[in-house]
Amino acid sequence: MVGVVPIDALEARAYRIPTDAPEADGTLEWEATTLVVVTAGAGNVRGTGYSFADAGAVGVANRTLAAEILGENAMDVPRLWDRMRRRVRNMGSGGIAAGAVSAVDTALWDLKAGLVGLPLADLWGARRDAVPIYGSGGFTSYDDDRLAEQLAGWVSEDGCGRVKMKIGADRRDAERRMTRAKEAIGEEARLMIDANGACTPREALAIAEIADGLGVDWFEEPVTSDDLEGLAFVRGGLPGAVDCAAGEYVYGPHDARRMLEARAVDCLQLDATRCLGYTGFLQAAALAEAFAIPISAHTAPALHLPVCRAAPGLRHIEWFHDHVRIEAMLFEGAPVPRDGAIAASTAAGHGLTFKTKDAERFAL
Numbered sequence: 419m420v421g422v423v424p425i426d427a428l429e430a431r432a433y434r435i436p437t438d439a440p441e442a443d444g445t446l447e448w449e450a451t452t453l454v455v456v457t458a459g460a461g462n463v464r465g466t467g468y469s470f471a472d473a474g475a476v477g478v479a480n481r482t483l484a485a486e487i488l489g490e491n492a493m494d495v496p497r498l499w500d501r502m503r504r505r506v507r508n509m510g511s512g513g514i515a516a517g518a519v520s521a522v523d524t525a526l527w528d529l530k531a532g533l534v535g536l537p538l539a540d541l542w543g544a545r546r547d548a549v550p551i552y553g554s555g556g557f558t559s560y561d562d563d564r565l566a567e568q569l570a571g572w573v574s575e576d577g578c579g580r581v582k583m584k585i586g587a588d589r590r591d592a593e594r595r596m597t598r599a600k601e602a603i604g605e606e607a608r609l610m611i612d613a614n615g616a617c618t619p620r621e622a623l624a625i626a627e628i629a630d631g632l633g634v635d636w637f638e639e640p641v642t643s644d645d646l647e648g649l650a651f652v653r654g655g656l657p658g659a660v661d662c663a664a665g666e667y668v669y670g671p672h673d674a675r676r677m678l679e680a681r682a683v684d685c686l687q688l689d690a691t692r693c694l695g696y697t698g699f700l701q702a703a704a705l706a707e708a709f710a711i712p713i714s715a716h717t718a719p720a721l722h723l724p725v726c727r728a729a730p731g732l733r734h735i736e737w738f739h740d741h742v743r744i745e746a747m748l749f750e751g752a753p754v755p756r757d758g759a760i761a762a763s764t765a766a767g768h769g770l771t772f773k774t775k776d777a778e779r780f781a782l
Contacts, residue, residue: 551736577756635660637663649677662682713733
């Protein structure tokens with residue numbers, strides 16, 4: 419039986435990994451992704467957490483959060499989560515601070531599970547052994563041939579029954595690219611679209627009519643997630659077969675509650691690298707269950723696998739191109755799709771080991 423185990427180490431580092439090609443969505447362009455990795459230690463056991471966040475999260479973790487964590491009991495993760503949330507109050511609990519808290523929280527859960535020798539999903543209580551995934555990429559920076567090749571590959575090679583592409587507010591361009599994508603994946607797979615908040619509510623509804631005719635049944639962030647009234651307006655006007663999804667910028671349970679109370683989504687997306695870690699993810703998932711709204715994990719599929727095995731009301735995990743590539747490159751134990759799903763690991767914790775030496779060339 420494990421008693422009080424003091425946390426004696428906490429360190430965060432940032433890494434900037436170039437994309438394999440320029441990437442863009444409806445509102446943003448990028449050529450690199452920043453990974454913030456946190457290591458927490460107690461004796462000879464280490465836990466790892468990470469967030470795809472701004473490098474500024476490193477300072478928050480190393481200075482602000484470490485002062486609340488070091489010397490405390492590694493078994494008391496929810497109590498430490500409360501302390502971290504209070505500590506970042508005056509700097510703002512979203513954005514960079516949320517990325518830092520998220521990475522530390524996932525490291526602490528991995529540490530605790532390592533100390534008791536259990537996979538994380540078993541520690542929480544697993545609901546499922548494997549989790550469905552959907553292929554995600556289809557960036558607006560891709561030409562039509564690369565778009566078609568990527569989406570068709572997820573269907574034929576990984577067994578995904580769903581794939582998602584990015585669109586902008588230009589209706590004609592969106593229609594052309596959606597048509598090409600649908601041709602590439604065939605009739606058996608479902609096409610999903612993500613505007614990343616590029617549209618006005620009425621622009622979104624005009625695109626949704628076209629999308630519905632092509633069999634699209636998921637429209638993600640048709641308008642900015644800051645506009646809950648706009649999301650609710652779009653949700654109410656969507657064709658019956660099309661779900662409105664959002665939530666990747668939920669920075670904790672309170673944000674999730676506001677989105678659910680606004681009746682803004684048919685499926686709530688949650689991101690453990692932003693919504694205050696595994697603790698925040700599970701709390702927000704419980705809220706969604708109370709509203710009878712399903713959830714879907716946003717990006718970082720390797721990190722999300724254990725919490726998605728335990729969370730209620732889960733639809734799927736986003737198999738996001740950029741993060742899949744980084745996780746496979748820099749983490750031992752990253753899952754491999756089989757028949758459109760990723761399966762449980764028997765290793766303690768989340769089952770991921772950071773390849774520090776391999777990552778050093780990307781260090782900031």
